[in-house]
Amino acid sequence: MRVLHVAAELFPLVKTGGLADVLGALPQALVGAGAEVRLLLPGYPAVLQALQDSRVVCDLGAMFGAATVTLRLGRLAPTGVDSYVVDAPLLFARQGNPYLDSGGAEWPDNLQRFALLGWVGAHLGSAELDAAWSPHIVHAHDWHAALACAYLAAQVATPARSVFTVHNLAYQGLFDARDFALLGLPARFMDSSALEFHGQLSCMKAGLVFAHRVTTVSPSYAKEIATAAFGCGLEGVVRSRGSAVAGILNGVDPAVWNPATDPAIAQTYSAGTMRGKAQCKVALQKALGLRVDGAAPLLAVVSRLTSQKGLDLILAVLPTLLAQGVQLAVQGSGDRDLENALATVAAAHPAQVALRLGYDEAFAHAMVAGADVMLVPSRFEPCGLTQLYALRYGTVPLVRRVGGLADTVVAVGGPAAAATGFVFEAATGVALAQAVAQALAVYKTPAAWQALRRRGMQQDFSWSKAAAQYLALYQDLLTGNGAG
Numbered sequence: 413m414r415v416l417h418v419a420a421e422l423f424p425l426v427k428t429g430g431l432a433d434v435l436g437a438l439p440q441a442l443v444g445a446g447a448e449v450r451l452l453l454p455g456y457p458a459v460l461q462a463l464q465d466s467r468v469v470c471d472l473g474a475m476f477g478a479a480t481v482t483l484r485l486g487r488l489a490p491t492g493v494d495s496y497v498v499d500a501p502l503l504f505a506r507q508g509n510p511y512l513d514s515g516g517a518e519w520p521d522n523l524q525r526f527a528l529l530g531w532v533g534a535h536l537g538s539a540e541l542d543a544a545w546s547p548h549i550v551h552a553h554d555w556h557a558a559l560a561c562a563y564l565a566a567q568v569a570t571p572a573r574s575v576f577t578v579h580n581l582a583y584q585g586l587f588d589a590r591d592f593a594l595l596g597l598p599a600r601f602m603d604s605s606a607l608e609f610h611g612q613l614s615c616m617k618a619g620l621v622f623a624h625r626v627t628t629v630s631p632s633y634a635k636e637i638a639t640a641a642f643g644c645g646l647e648g649v650v651r652s653r654g655s656a657v658a659g660i661l662n663g664v665d666p667a668v669w670n671p672a673t674d675p676a677i678a679q680t681y682s683a684g685t686m687r688g689k690a691q692c693k694v695a696l697q698k699a700l701g702l703r704v705d706g707a708a709p710l711l712a713v714v715s716r717l718t719s720q721k722g723l724d725l726i727l728a729v730l731p732t733l734l735a736q737g738v739q740l741a742v743q744g745s746g747d748r749d750l751e752n753a754l755a756t757v758a759a760a761h762p763a764q765v766a767l768r769l770g771y772d773e774a775f776a777h778a779m780v781a782g783a784d785v786m787l788v789p790s791r792f793e794p795c796g797l798t799q800l801y802a803l804r805y806g807t808v809p810l811v812r813r814v815g816g817l818a819d820t821v822v823a824v825g826g827p828a829a830a831a832t833g834f835v836f837e838a839a840t841g842v843a844l845a846q847a848v849a850q851a852l853a854v855y856k857t858p859a860a861w862q863a864l865r866r867r868g869m870q871q872d873f874s875w876s877k878a879a880a881q882y883l884a885l886y887q888d889l890l891t892g893n894g895a896g
C-alpha cells in the first residue's frame with residue numbers, strides 16, 4: 413500500500429510542537445508495518461538542505477503567487493524516508509517559524525502557501541504529477557495540509573482516498589472569504605456545508621468535511637471535539653461525520669527519547685539502574701541555578717506557553733507549592749503575558765523557580781530526565797507527548813484528565829497496580845494543588861515512588877501500535893468501507 417503524508421512540520425528540521433515529532437516517527441513505523449510511505453513537505457530552507465539524492469519530478473511553473481514551483485523528490489537525511497518537497501522560493505524560502513514572521517505575525521500569504529501544499533498533495537493523489545508513483549492514500553495533517561482533501565474531492569476521478577488527522581482543532585487556518593478565489597476551487601466549495609465558516613474560509617473544514625476518514629491523536633479527543641466545550645464551533649461538523657471520526661493514540665520515538673542512550677542528558681539510565689537519574693537531577697539544578705538538593709521535589713514544564721497548556725493554574729497556586737518546598741523549572745516560549753509572569757516569579761525565587769525562555773531541543777531532554785514530576789495541566793490536550801516522554805524517563809506525570817492525557821496516565825488513587833501518575837479533574841489551581849500534595853505524599857515514601865516510576869517506564873507507547881491502527885484504517889478505506 414502506498415501512502416503519502418502531507419504536513420508542514422518534520423522533526424528535527426522544522427518543529428513548533430508535537431506535530432513535527434509525529435511526522436518524524438509515524439512514517440517509519442508505517443514502513444516497518446509494510447507500507448510504502450512518502451512525505452510531502454513545503455520547501456523550507458532546512459528541508460531543501462536535508463534532501464539527499466534529489467531529482468526534479470516536475471516543474472509546475474507559476475502558481476499561488478510563486479513565480480516558480482518545482483516538485484522535487486529525494487530522501488530526507490534524518491529519517492531516510494522518501495520525500496517530495498515543494499520548492500517554491502517566493503513562498504517557502506524563509507527562515508524561522510513555518511507560520512509566523514520574525515515579529516510573530518502570520519505570514520500574509522499563508523493561504524497561498526498551504527493551498528499550494530494541499531494542491532500538490534491532491535494532484536500526486538490523482539497521479540498527475542509523478543507518473544512513476546502515486547499513493548492509494550493521501551494522509552493530511554492539521555489545517556496546513558487539509559486543503560488536499562478538498563482538492564481531491566473537487567477532482568472528477570480521485571484514485572486516492574484521503575485521511576485527515578486533527579492534531580489541534582484550535583488552530584483552524586481561517587482566512588478572509590474573499591481569498592477563496594485564490595484557491596481555484598469550484599464555487600460550491602465556499603458553502604457552509606464545505607469550507608465556509610461564519611463568513612470566513614476555514615482550511616480545517618476542508619479536512620473535516622472532505623476527508624474520507626478523520627482521525628484525532630487520541631481516542632478521548634475524538635469524543636471531546638464532538639462537544640461544544642472542545643469543538644471550537646466545529647462540533648456539529650465533527651458529529652455529522654459520525655463513525656468516520658476516530659482516535660489513534662500517538663507514540664514515542666525510542667530513537668529520540670530513550671534515557672539509556674540519550675546523548676543530551678548528564679547520565680544515561682534505565683529502569684534497572686536509576687542512579688543516573690539522580691545525577692541528571694543535580695545537573696539540571698546546577699544548569700538552572702536552582703538550589704542543588706537531591707531531596708527537593710523538582711517539578712518541570714516543557715511547553716508552548718499558551719492558554720491551552722494551563723500554565724496560569726500553576727501560577728495561581730505557586731506560593732502554596734513553594735511553601736511546601738518544591739522547585740519549579742519551566743522551559744518554553746509563547747504568550748508574552750505568561751512569559752512575563754513566569755519571569756517575575758523566577759526572579760523573586762531564584763533558588764526555587766527557574767525559567768528558560770525559548771526553544772531548545774537538547775535542554776528539553778535534560779528537563780525531562782532531571783525532573784521528578786512533569787506537570788501538564790492543560791485545558792485541552794489532543795494527545796500530548798511530554799507526559800509520554802516523562803513516563804519513559806521515570807519522571808512522574810501530573811496531568812489534567814483531558815484528551816490524550818486522560819488516555820495515557822493512570823491515576824494514583826485507583827487500582828494501585830496500574831497507577832503511573834497523578835491526575836486532577838477541574839481546571840482550577842485548587843485541584844492542581846491537591847494533586848501536587850498527593851504527589852508529594854508519595855514522593856516522601858521512596859519505595860512507593862520507585863515503584864511508580866518503574867511502572868511508568870514499563871509502559872508501551874510504541875509507534876508500531878499506532879501504525880497498525882492506521883494501516884487497518886487505510887485498508888478499510890481501500891476495501892470500500894470508506895465512502896463518505
Ligand code: ADP
Pocket residue numbers: 428429430431433714715716743744745770771772773776795796797798799
Ligand atoms: P504541542 O504539540 O501541543 O506543543 P506536545 O506535547 O504534543 O504539545 O508536543 C510538544 C513537543 O514540543 C515536545 O516534543 C516537547 O518536548 C517540545 N517542546 C515544547 N516546548 C519546547 C521548548 N521550549 N524547547 C524544546 N522543546 C519544546
Ligand code: GLC
Pocket residue numbers: 429430431434579580629662793794795796797816
Ligand atoms: C498538537 C497537540 C498535541 C499533540 C500534537 C501531536 O500540537 O496540541 O496534544 O500531542 O499535536 O499530535
